[in-house]
Amino acid sequence: MSDFSADYHIHSSVSPDSKESYEGIFQAAEERGLSEIMITEHYEFFPRDYHSRFFGEGYMEDYEKRFREAVAKYRGSLRIGFGIEFGQSNEDPEKAEKILEAFDFDYVIGSCHKIDNIDLSQYDYKIIDKEALLDRYLKELYRIAEAGLYDCLGHLDLPKRYAKRQGLELAISPEDERLERILRCVIRQGKGIEINTSGMRQGLSECLPSPGILKKYAALGGRIVTVGSDAHRAVDVAADLETAKSYMRTAGLEYITCYRNRKPEMIML
Ligand SMILES: [Zn+2]
Ligand SMILES: [Zn+2]
Numbered sequence: 001m002s003d004f005s006a007d008y009h010i011h012s013s014v015s016p017d018s019k020e021s022y023e024g025i026f027q028a029a030e031e032r033g034l035s036e037i038m039i040t041e042h043y044e045f046f047p048r049d050y051h052s053r054f055f056g057e058g059y060m061e062d063y064e065k066r067f068r069e070a071v072a073k074y075r076g077s078l079r080i081g082f083g084i085e086f087g088q089s090n091e092d093p094e095k096a097e098k099i100l101e102a103f104d105f106d107y108v109i110g111s112c113h114k115i116d117n118i119d120l121s122q123y124d125y126k127i128i129d130k131e132a133l134l135d136r137y138l139k140e141l142y143r144i145a146e147a148g149l150y151d152c153l154g155h156l157d158l159p160k161r162y163a164k165r166q167g168l169e170l171a172i173s174p175e176d177e178r179l180e181r182i183l184r185c186v187i188r189q190g191k192g193i194e195i196n197t198s199g200m201r202q203g204l205s206e207c208l209p210s211p212g213i214l215k216k217y218a219a220l221g222g223r224i225v226t227v228g229s230d231a232h233r234a235v236d237v238a239a240d241l242e243t244a245k246s247y248m249r250t251a252g253l254e255y256i257t258c259y260r261n262r263k264p265e266m267i268m269l
Contacts, residue, residue: 009228192224
């Protein structure tokens, strides 16, 4: 067993839903003995006629500037990567491609946070047709996978996290054919998935994806897996990474993946 430990999904106050500083994140990561962290601020895509309040002109430049300044000031031994979490990159693939060309990312997460411009956290799961929403979600995620503008897909079975907040279950079965189509697409493209531990601290008592989905991914031949907390506060950096690693061992996955300049490197678990 190696002592390599990395958190590959972290947000700071650059993202609209966090107030955390880079200094706070770096310090927390060091205290928890991590070897490496990947900063993955949000960038959300919308239909072209939609004007976003947060992700407008200068957002990416501001992110890069703040990131590079914080890293330049940092004196510790952590390896710190420059990443991004794309939400709904399928909404505007040309813009996504431009951003990928303009910035030297180490790692890109592909996520689906919104259906019809509404964040999945905002739906009333007691009222809506949950299965219909799940179907839309899986279709959007497939489009994101197919477009290939990412390195790993983020929090695969995300709707369960928000349904659970309202006391409801909305799991995706490992045997779901729509899910299998997504996983096969990821594998075919040489991309990967993340294990996102946020569910462990948000009432789910499991990560995203579930252990069953991770097993399915491994059974289909999937080998590229990153592990991230999805921390929006320093206190959550490195949270439950061991749980994610135990999922990997159970699924027979022996390597954890990290990225430099968007190239995967496999490190023995
Ligand atoms: Zn996300
Ligand atoms: Zn995130």
